[in-house]
Amino acid sequence: DAKTTQPTSMDCAEGRAANLPCNHSTISGNEYVYWYRQIHSQGPQYIIHGLKNNETNEMASLIITEDRKSSTLILPHATLRDTAVYYCIVRVGSGFSGGYNKLIFGAGTRLAVHP
Amino acid sequence: DADVTQTPRNRITKTGKRIMLECSQTKGHDRMYWYRQDPGLGLRLIYYSFDVKDINKGEISDGYSVSRQAQAKFSLSLESAIPNQTALYFCATSGQLDPYEQYFGPGTRLTVT
Numbered sequence: 001d002a003k004t005t006q007p008t009s010m011d012c013a014e015g016r017a018a019n020l021p022c023n024h025s026t027i028s029g030n031e032y033v034y035w036y037r038q039i040h041s042q043g044p045q046y047i048i049h050g051l052k053n054n055e056t057n058e059m060a061s062l063i064i065t066e067d068r069k070s071s072t073l074i075l076p077h078a079t080l081r082d083t084a085v086y087y088c089i090v091r092v093g094s095g096f097s098g099g100y101n102k103l104i105f106g107a108g109t110r111l112a113v114h115p
Numbered sequence: 116d117a118d119v120t121q122t123p124r125n126r127i128t129k130t131g132k133r134i135m136l137e138c139s140q141t142k143g144h145d146r147m148y149w150y151r152q153d154p155g156l157g158l159r160l161i162y163y164s165f166d167v168k169d170i171n172k173g174e175i176s177d178g179y180s181v182s183r184q185a186q187a188k189f190s191l192s193l194e195s196a197i198p199n200q201t202a203l204y205f206c207a208t209s210g211q212l213d214p215y216e217q218y219f220g221p222g223t224r225l226t227v228t
Contacts, residue, residue, distance in 0.1 A: 034215055043119075043205050043219030044158070091215045100165070100214050102173065105157040 004088045009110040012082075018075040020109050022088030025069040030092050033064060035073045036105070037084040044087070044105065047073065078113045085110050118142045119220035121206050127226045128196050136191045136223050138206030146214055147189040148207040149173075149181060151200075152222075158205065164189055165214075196227040 005023040012018040024033065034049040048055055048062045050071075055062045061074040075082055087108040091101065119140045128134050138147065145166050150158040150173075160173030162181040170181055178200060182190045193200055203224050207217040 032215070041203065041222065041224075043207070043222050044217075046216055046218060049213075049216060089215070100163065100171075102160045102163075103158075103215055103217065107157070 004090055004106065006086070006088050006107070006109045008107065009112070012075075012078045012111060012113050014080060014113055014115050015077055018078040018082065018111060018113065020073040020075075020086050020088075020111065021070065022073070023070045024088070024090050027068050027090055028092075031090045032092070033062065033071050034089045034091060034103075035060070035062065036087045036089065036103075037082075038087070038105075038108075039081075039084040047086075078111075080113050080115070083111060083113045117221065119206060119208055119218055121204075121220040121223050123223060124221065125224045127228065129228055130197055132196050134193045134196055134225070136193075136204055136206075136225070138189045138191070138220055140187050140206075140208045140218075140220075142208055142210075142218060143186075144208035144210050144218075145186060146209045146211070147183065148209075148217065149179075149189065149191045150205045150207065151175070151202040152205065153202050161191065161204075193225075193227075196225075198227045201225060201227045 035047040036044045038044045050062045064071045085108040087105050122137045148163040149161040152158050159175050164170045164183045167183050180192045203222050205222050206220040209217045
């Protein structure tokens, strides 16, 4: 399994873009990058995932470098409600039927959005 | 209405009691999961089920059992609760296409005294 490295904490001003980096230099060719977040004591929330192309949905954008060794989750206009721990997870994803390896939620990045 | 619901949301019970936590989902997903989270720690997988007849142990299944009563329902039981099972418990679901795109319930806070 590819290991991920994220900063322990980050700050962002409300209304500004929050850019959360993740390093996954040992990622394999069939592994996807998933992002989740957990607001204090709530259930984790799926945000987005991608393989190699940049992805965007209503919550965020995911930028994956061309060599796939790192990625950045972008919250374009952070709000106070985006304060949470953000997890970057690498897993063999969509379409793979070779069994299930559990999601591993590491320490993540604690994002604090301030007024 | 929430897609994944858990009952109860909070429960205090005594050592040795049997307790059941229930999870229901309206997402139409085949796959369901139970996790526990302890303060300051990550989520640990207790059990998972890929369909009604397929139930698998996770990394910390000792002291727990599960029942998949229907596609939409997955229950977690503590046969004889002990204090170190005090934790936040989450249920999650995923579709067949991608087991790692999971949708979590709001959690059950369980305290065993």
